[in-house]
Amino acid sequence: MLTATSLQRVFTQFPDVSRYIVAFSGGLDSTVLLHAMQALNLPVHAVHINHHLQQESDQWQLHCQTICNAWNVEFSVQHVQIQKPPHKNVEESARNARYKLLHECMTAKDVLVTAHHQNDLAETLLLQLLRGAGPAGLAAMATEQNLIVGKHLRPLLSYRRAEIHEYAQRYRLRWVEDTSNDSLDFDRNYMRKKIMPALMARWPAALQTLTRAVTLQADARECLRELASLDLQAATTENSQILKAPALRQLSPPRLNNALRIWIQKHAMRVPNKRILEHIVTDIVRREDTKTSPLQTWKEGEVRGYRDRIYLMWPLTSHDPSQQYRWKTCQPLRIKSLNRTLSAADLIRHDIILPAGTRELTVRFRCGGERLKPLGEKHHRSLKNFFQDAGIPPWERNRIPLLYLDDRLIAVVGYWHGG
Numbered sequence: 001m002l003t004a005t006s007l008q009r010v011f012t013q014f015p016d017v018s019r020y021i022v023a024f025s026g027g028l029d030s031t032v033l034l035h036a037m038q039a040l041n042l043p044v045h046a047v048h049i050n051h052h053l054q055q056e057s058d059q060w061q062l063h064c065q066t067i068c069n070a071w072n073v074e075f076s077v078q079h080v081q082i083q084k085p086p087h088k089n090v091e092e093s094a095r096n097a098r099y100k101l102l103h104e105c106m107t108a109k110d111v112l113v114t115a116h117h118q119n120d121l122a123e124t125l126l127l128q129l130l131r132g133a134g135p136a137g138l139a140a141m142a143t144e145q146n147l148i149v150g151k152h153l154r155p156l157l158s159y160r161r162a163e164i165h166e167y168a169q170r171y172r173l174r175w176v177e178d179t180s181n182d183s184l185d186f187d188r189n190y191m192r193k194k195i196m197p198a199l200m201a202r203w204p205a206a207l208q209t210l211t212r213a214v215t216l217q218a219d220a221r222e223c224l225r226e227l228a229s230l231d232l233q234a235a236t237t238e239n240s241q242i243l244k245a246p247a248l249r250q251l252s253p254p255r256l257n258n259a260l261r262i263w264i265q266k267h268a269m270r271v272p273n274k275r276i277l278e279h280i281v282t283d284i285v286r287r288e289d290t291k292t293s294p295l296q297t298w299k300e301g302e303v304r305g306y307r308d309r310i311y312l313m314w315p316l317t318s319h320d321p322s323q324q325y326r327w328k329t330c331q332p333l334r335i336k337s338l339n340r341t342l343s344a345a346d347l348i349r350h351d352i353i354l355p356a357g358t359r360e361l362t363v364r365f366r367c368g369g370e371r372l373k374p375l376g377e378k379h380h381r382s383l384k385n386f387f388q389d390a391g392i393p394p395w396e397r398n399r400i401p402l403l404y405l406d407d408r409l410i411a412v413v414g415y416w417h418g419g
Contacts (some may be wrong), residue, residue, distance in 0.1 A: 002163045004039040010155040018109035026064040029115035045074045049098045106150040116154045119161040135252040139218035175381035228262035243310045273296040278416040306393040321398035362404040
């Protein structure tokens with residue numbers, strides 16, 4: 001039976017928590033969770049996300065505010081306007097926006113708490129199977145999960161929806177009902193109202209069985225992560241976002257795919273679909289022509305190849321290398337297209353010594369034909385040769401600031417300066 005006392009053991013594992021950020025929709029599940037946590041005198045902060053998707057959205061917000069006032073729970077509201085995509089994607093868009101706002105509320109000592117329960121776990125497993133997910137997707141809903149900042153806790157995962165409803169009746173709790181939960185147009189609602197009742201009628205222990213399957217998938221995921229760590233260690237460089245292609249080529253196809261997935265996940269990027277991952281393997285990792293710099297991109301990131309190195313990157317911002325700036329070196333210079341600021345500290349850090357009285361430089365970018373005579377050398381050399389000798393990838397070359405004094409190239413910021 002679900003009681004506040006039965007949940008206490010979950011929270012005793014986190015003695016140093018500053019706040020528990022409870023995602024409070026006002027529905028049955030989050031109302032029960034908040035009530036139980038308030039009864040345990042935990043440092044709770046309820047956050048309501050108003051998506052403004054239904055006519056009742058503002059009424060739900062007011063309901064949540066009223067409940068928190070009555071229970072003496074700290075409360076705040078976050079608003080989001082969803083740009084409605086095709087109907088089937090509204091759920092995902094709202095979920096992504098909701099978690100983004102919740103994560104922005106957190107500090108390193110906060111724990112995000114959501115009211116997912118055993119029925120949610122079973123439904124998610126089946127939906128992920130239908131999407132062709134592997135162990136990582138099938139085990140995605142864990143009781144405890146590390147976030148980039150803080151943790152995510154789901155203390156109700158071992159309880160069925162019926163137990164949560166019984167708790168609400170026992171304490172005569174009030175909650176809101178989202179009428180969109182009745183629409184069979186949404187995949188989760190269809191799974192909840194059509195598929196799960198049929199499964200449980202035929203297999204009464206389906207919830208427990210599916211929960212056990214999730215646990216096994218979680219074990220398999222951890223084994224795959226450990227294997228990937230070993231494989232990536234052999235391919236690692238000083239930069240964790242750059243791998244050695246020859247080491248990756250030694251792996252079997254399943255191990256290579258696994259290593260690439262884990263590598264991308266470790267850098268907080270969503271793994272691309274199967275087709276793009278296959279192109280990364282065939283066109284970049286296993287390519288024979290190492291003189292080219294192939295690219296595979298997706299919404300969240302991109303992978304490039306250069307000289308037997310594999311680069312994982314966020315998508316590059318648009319940048320026009322023909323642009324020029326007049327830089328008064330006594331003031332910082334903001335280069336918006338690179339999200340970068342140049343300052344006098346850059347000159348000092350890179351040992352760039354300007355002639356006495358110099359107050360202004362011109363900042364340009366490589367467009368071709370530039371030449372530099374480095375300090376201590378007798379002759380000019382082309383920047384192309386400098387970049388090739390230094391192994392600087394082609395896509396970075398026209399994004400490196402070049403400093404000019406009276407139309408004379410005097411420095412390549414971060415690399416070389418003239419004599």
